[in-house]
Amino acid sequence: MTESANRRRTIVDKARGLAGEAVSEVGGRLVGDWIEYGYDQASHLSTGLVGRRIDDLNQKVRSGGKLTVQEQYLLTVLGDIKSEMERELRYNLEKYVRP
Numbered sequence: 186m187t188e189s190a191n192r193r194r195t196i197v198d199k200a201r202g203l204a205g206e207a208v209s210e211v212g213g214r215l216v217g218d219w220i221e222y223g224y225d226q227a228s229h230l231s232t233g234l235v236g237r238r239i240d241d242l243n244q245k246v247r248s249g250g251k252l253t254v255q256e257q258y259l260l261t262v263l264g265d266i267k268s269e270m271e272r273e274l275r276y277n278l279e280k281y282v283r284p
Contacts, residue, residue, distance in 0.1 A: 224282045228274045234269045 242260045246252060252260065 188203055220277075221282050224278060228278070232267055232270055232274070235270065239263050239267065 239260060240258055242252060242263075245256075
C-alpha cells in the first residue's frame, strides 16, 4: 500500500471511530432522556393520585362541609405521605436517574 493510501486508511479509521463514539453518546442520551421521562410521569401519577384525594377533602371543607374524624385523620396522613413520596422521588431522581 502506498503512503497516500495508508494516510487515507488512517483518516477513514479515525472517522469511523469518532462516528461510533458520537452515535453511542447520542444513543445513551436518548435512552437516559426516556428513562427520566418515564420516571417523571410515574412520579406525577403517583403523587397526583394522593393529591387529588387531598384536594377532594379540602374542597369539602371549602364548600362548607365538615370532615369526620376519620376524614381529618386521612387528610393529615395523606399530606404526610405525599410529602414523603415527593422527597423520596426527588432523592431517587438525583441519585439514580440523573447521577
